[in-house]
Amino acid sequence: MVSTTFTNLTDEKQTKIRQALLKEFSEEPLATAQVAPIVKTAGIARGAFYKYFDDLTDAYKYLYGVAMRDIHSEINxxxxxxxxxxxxxxxxxxxxxxxxxxxxxxxxxxxxxxxxxxxxxxxxxxxxxxxxxxxxxxxxxxxxxxxxxxxxxxxxxxxxxxxxxxxxxxxxxx
Known part of the structure; x- marks a missing residue:
């Protein structure tokens, strides 16, 4: 589950991290996705990633949930x-x-x-x-x-x- 440390980040920082997650998880299956490209794209330390998420699966579930809420919000x-x-x-x-x-x-x-x-x-x-x-x-x-x-x-x-x-x-x- 995404940490409160992540939810307490500025909207701008959260957006940057979500965009990095989106890039990696749109290009790589979860089985081969890696933390390194995410932290590089987001401009964060590897340790920070693990302060925000338990692991890649946790980050994936978080992002996929965001995507589903965003898309479903427009549907009656x-x-x-x-x-x-x-x-x-x-x-x-x-x-x-x-x-x-x-x-x-x-x-x-x-x-x-x-x-x-x-x-x-x-x-x-x-x-x-x-x-x-x-x-x-x-x-x-x-x-x-x-x-x-x-x-x-x-x-x-x-x-x-x-x-x-x-x-x-x-x-x-x-």
Whole structure:
């Protein structure tokens, strides 16, 4: 977890460190990323890095969390209570567009291609959501991954996702 020492830095210093992290983690998978380029780019001592973060994985999780909060902050998350396929299709479109237009696109693409399996992310307990909601989360994540990794498949992926979500809503045929 990012330290209070880091959060007490000036915004300018935090931004410089985040940019250095972003550069390294967008260009290198977590398995081969190194502290040396980060500290050089950020202009900080190696020891300072370890005062801010436990290790590279901690720094990665911090940055990825920042990226997700930034992109999700622009997305409407209010479902209105009913299972509406179009709402989820709009969510996927908004996330893909937000990721594509953000400084974090390289990080997100690297995450989906190389790092996702290395980072344990709190998954949703299937007991806390309905079957259609759970299936929608899984399908939406996979659709996002396919579109970001292979942008020319977006139309086909969104069409298949639409068909699948409509089936889950009882509104269509396969």
């Amino acid at each position: 998350n209010e479902t209105g209570g009913a299972f509406e396929p179009q709402f989820y299709l709009d969510q996927v479109d908004a996330f893909v567009e937000g990721a594509r237009d953000s400084q974090y696109f390289g990080l997100i693409k690297m995450h989906l291609m190389k790092n996702e399996s290395l980072i344990s992310q709190g998954s949703v307990d299937p007991k806390t959501v309905t079957a259609p909601e759970w299936a929608t989360m899984i399908l939406s994540h996979e659709a996002i991954k396919q579109i970001i990794v292979n942008p020319d498949t977006q139309r086909e992926v969104m069409s298949k996702l639409s068909d699948a979500l409509n089936l889950l809503a009882g509104k269509g045929n396969a």
